[in-house]
Amino acid sequence: MDYTASEMMMVAAARALKNDDVCLVGIGMPSAACNLARLTHAPNITLIYESGTIGAKPYVLPLSIGDPELCETALTTVSVPEMFAYWLQGGRITVGFLAAAQVDRFGNINTTVIGEYSKPKVRLPGGGGAPEIASSCDQVFVIVSHSPRAFVPKVDFVTSFGFGTGGNHRQRLGLTTMGPSLIVTDLCLMRPHPQTKELLVTSVHPSVTREEIAIRTGWPVQFAGDLAHTDPPTAGELAVLRDLLNRSGQAGGMGPS
Amino acid sequence: MPRFLALTDAIAEYVHNGDTVAMEGFTHLIPFTAGHEVIRQGRRNLTLVRMTPDLIYDQLIGMGCARKLIFSWGGNPGVGSLHRLRDAVENGWPQPLELEEHSHAGIATAYAAGAAGLPLAILRGYVGTDLPGVNPNIRFIEDPFTGVRLAAIPSLRPDVSIVHAQRADRAGNVLLEGIVGVQKEAVLAATRAVVTVEEVVDDLRVASSNSVVLPSWTIDAIVEAPGGARPSYAHGYYRRDNAFYTQWDAISREHETFLAWMNENVLRKSSSPSPPIRGRRKG
Numbered sequence: 001m002d003y004t005a006s007e008m009m010m011v012a013a014a015r016a017l018k019n020d021d022v023c024l025v026g027i028g029m030p031s032a033a034c035n036l037a038r039l040t041h042a043p044n045i046t047l048i049y050e051s052g053t054i055g056a057k058p059y060v061l062p063l064s065i066g067d068p069e070l071c072e073t074a075l076t077t078v079s080v081p082e083m084f085a086y087w088l089q090g091g092r093i094t095v096g097f098l099a100a101a102q103v104d105r106f107g108n109i110n111t112t113v114i115g116e117y118s119k120p121k122v123r124l125p126g127g128g129g130a131p132e133i134a135s136s137c138d139q140v141f142v143i144v145s146h147s148p149r150a151f152v153p154k155v156d157f158v159t160s161f162g163f164g165t166g167g168n169h170r171q172r173l174g175l176t177t178m179g180p181s182l183i184v185t186d187l188c189l190m191r192p193h194p195q196t197k198e199l200l201v202t203s204v205h206p207s208v209t210r211e212e213i214a215i216r217t218g219w220p221v222q223f224a225g226d227l228a229h230t231d232p233p234t235a236g237e238l239a240v241l242r243d244l245l246n247r248s249g250q251a252g253g254m255g256p257s
Numbered sequence: 258m259p260r261f262l263a264l265t266d267a268i269a270e271y272v273h274n275g276d277t278v279a280m281e282g283f284t285h286l287i288p289f290t291a292g293h294e295v296i297r298q299g300r301r302n303l304t305l306v307r308m309t310p311d312l313i314y315d316q317l318i319g320m321g322c323a324r325k326l327i328f329s330w331g332g333n334p335g336v337g338s339l340h341r342l343r344d345a346v347e348n349g350w351p352q353p354l355e356l357e358e359h360s361h362a363g364i365a366t367a368y369a370a371g372a373a374g375l376p377l378a379i380l381r382g383y384v385g386t387d388l389p390g391v392n393p394n395i396r397f398i399e400d401p402f403t404g405v406r407l408a409a410i411p412s413l414r415p416d417v418s419i420v421h422a423q424r425a426d427r428a429g430n431v432l433l434e435g436i437v438g439v440q441k442e443a444v445l446a447a448t449r450a451v452v453t454v455e456e457v458v459d460d461l462r463v464a465s466s467n468s469v470v471l472p473s474w475t476i477d478a479i480v481e482a483p484g485g486a487r488p489s490y491a492h493g494y495y496r497r498d499n500a501f502y503t504q505w506d507a508i509s510r511e512h513e514t515f516l517a518w519m520n521e522n523v524l525r526k527s528s529s530p531s532p533p534i535r536g537r538r539k540g
Contacts, residue, residue, distance in 0.1 A: 067499075081369040131386045132381070158386050159388075164385055173384050
């Protein structure tokens, strides 16, 4: 069955989520992946959007983090200060699912500026909920299309802290959570090396070569010794994903790219 | 007891040049109609506070109302950039814009601290990020009991907060429902509070004793402004105009198209004639 690299990315991201996860969902591709998980192998996953909607089950993917679809399908909707204080900071979320403009070799994320902060080449939207999602969730998954522009040796600005300069940097700052344990791209899966915390390619998507990954990564990327091969999307996964994106696009939400 | 005012009078009286102004609403209930009146009245040198500046602050910034922005996420949700915000930051058009940048957790906590009458907000936040390096209002303190290092930021105390809500009763009590965001905290943290509502009714129709109700004595002025959140939405009244949010990307990209749109849709529109207010009382 034919599929696009972007579909492979969303399917691979969805597979990483478990039925008992409590997931704080970023808008865009994270939201697509999380709802795909909910509609396939993880029907009981709890999806939380930072607008305060807990247990949202959107029929169509929202365009924004606070679309009415989320509140109308949620178990409960809490205020935004409560969301960040009790639910995120309180340590009740197992996975934070983020997108990124730049990710570096130690999993630090930039969504703030390209170039210097005081004289930016491109002013990006900023951190939003991400800085504390990255520090307070048990672990963080990141979904980002694989390009040298996105995968840089060092981010221009640390919006959301990953592993800093590597090693035990998180522990030295008093962080007890895992940080970015999985990066999902349209080419591969990456996970941090257990000691150095440098991101390693751990699974390659079908018909992707090592050379392609190396060319599209901005540092000399390493491959895990026990490198895996990602299973292609199943017909069932693709059908659910396409149906979800089509009906969302028709409803004015996030549609097929 | 708040005063029931026409929009022009409420903005004229409660929003002044140089004020720190918070217009809140997390995607939902964004007070567009009130923001447009601030633009029409030509307010200048405002410090604008909002977690998610959204289109309304893009418009205020592009029309030269703001000198500073306190915020945590400045994009067009699901669409891309806020081009007027970017242009002000990257090119100083129509004037430079000072940024005080936080995270959502930081601003939400700072409003809550303001509402609680505290001088500062503390949170487990900003750890390892570059934000404290560019924002001197993010510092770290030691918990005197455990020694744990925590982020501290000044509480937010706007001169005026403006929010939009579903309805008010004739005594001036206000109900908000759906995604209630940070509006209660923004109103309670502010020196003055102006609320626009979809309708003024006899019965507030409070769904539960735990509904978000702002008692009349927490509010200075109420303006009946049906559709006052469009193109954002009012839960139970109308949906979010996602198509307009998408179109704004093209409208706002160039100065000419932006100014033409503002001229046509904001400046040349007189504030909607104030609907008859039943049960208006002396303030």
